[in-house]
Amino acid sequence: MSVYEHYRKEEHSFVDQVMEWKGIVIEEYRWKLTDFLDPRQQEIVRSIIGQNEDVKYAFWGGHEHAERQRCLLYPPYLDPSEDDFEVTVFDLEYPSKFVQIEHRQILGALMNVGLKREKFGDILTDGERFQVVLSSEVSDFITWNLTSVGKAKVSLKGIPTSDVISVEQDYSYLGVTVSSLRLDTVISEVYKLSRSKAKPLIEGGYVKVNWKVVDDPSFSLEVKDVISVRGKGRSVLMANDGQTKKGKIRLTFGIPK
Incomplete structure (x- = not known):
């Protein structure tokens, strides 16, 4: 095999x-x-x-x-x-009293300076501060080149990992029963959509699996896949719980709160 x-x-x-x-x-x-x-x-x-x-x-x-x-x-x-593990964490310093920034803007800014997605980890926030986790080998490059996020001027301040914002993701759990692991079938159940609405969302590039756009409705999902549907949020395929007596597949999803 x-x-x-x-x-x-x-x-x-x-x-x-x-x-x-x-x-x-x-x-x-x-x-x-x-x-x-x-x-x-x-x-x-x-x-x-x-x-x-x-x-x-x-x-x-x-x-x-x-x-x-x-x-x-x-x-x-x-x-x-x-x-x-050669991980470096930075506080993102910016004039928070005068301007707001968002997670997606930080992600975009990091990509726009030429950083590959695999070179940085989580972007963290506690509602007030933002932190970025980076591979240590690119930390100097980012310090020099990341000077703005959206309209905000930013600077990076290195911090020890003991000061990292560590908020455990809280999930609500959803059990669904599906006929197959096809992407259109699964998101129809998880996001309460008809198949006729799910398919155009996928083909239109509005669905990501593991942070990559997937435009094939027949794409087969696996445990630990992270799904995001634009405008409808994220979900994580936590477990495949086996088949029902009628041959349907039981799945458990985590929905971030």
């Missing part, structure tokens, strides 16, 4: 990467630090590495409840520390 049978075709290149990382650890007796991975990619790492005696893994994204995290794969005789 091929390892690829368990994954989507578009995930095969990432599966190859994980296998390559695993080989580096086993053959070269050293650790391998990845970029920031989304929850689905983290799930793939867990499933491929599993309980391997020759390779261990750990995740860290700057705070306890991080959604996007770097992965460190390492030989079992090593004992990595938090510093080995």
Whole structure:
């Protein structure tokens, strides 16, 4: 049985990467630090590495409840520390009394200065402050180049991870029963849409899975996929709970509160 049978075709290149990382650890007796991975990619790492005696893994994204995290794969005789994940956190300083900024504006500003999405993790807020989690290797670049967000002038101040805003995402849980894991079928149930309305949303580019636009209604979902429908919010496929007696699929979704 091929390892690829368990994954989507578009995930095969990432599966190859994980296998390559695993080989580096086993053959070269050293650790391998990845970029920031989304929850689905983290799930793939867990499933491929599993309980391997020759390779261990750990995740860290700057705070306890991080959604996007770097992965460190390492030989079992090593004992990595938090510093080995090379994560830097910045406070975003701006004139908050005179101008407001939003999460999406910060995301856009980071991308606009040429930073790849895998080089930064969560964008955090407690309602007043904003913080950005970055790979340490790009921290100087961002300090020099990120000077505005929207209409606000900004500067970055490095902080210790002990000062990171760490708010655990609170979910409400929704159980649905579907005929298949097709994207249009699932979002129809989760977002209470008819199939006739779900399909145009997908084909029009209004639906993302794991932060990437998916315009194919037949796209098949997997556990840990993060779905967002423009104007209707996000949901996370938490679990596949098996089949009913009639062959339907039971799914549990987390809906961020």
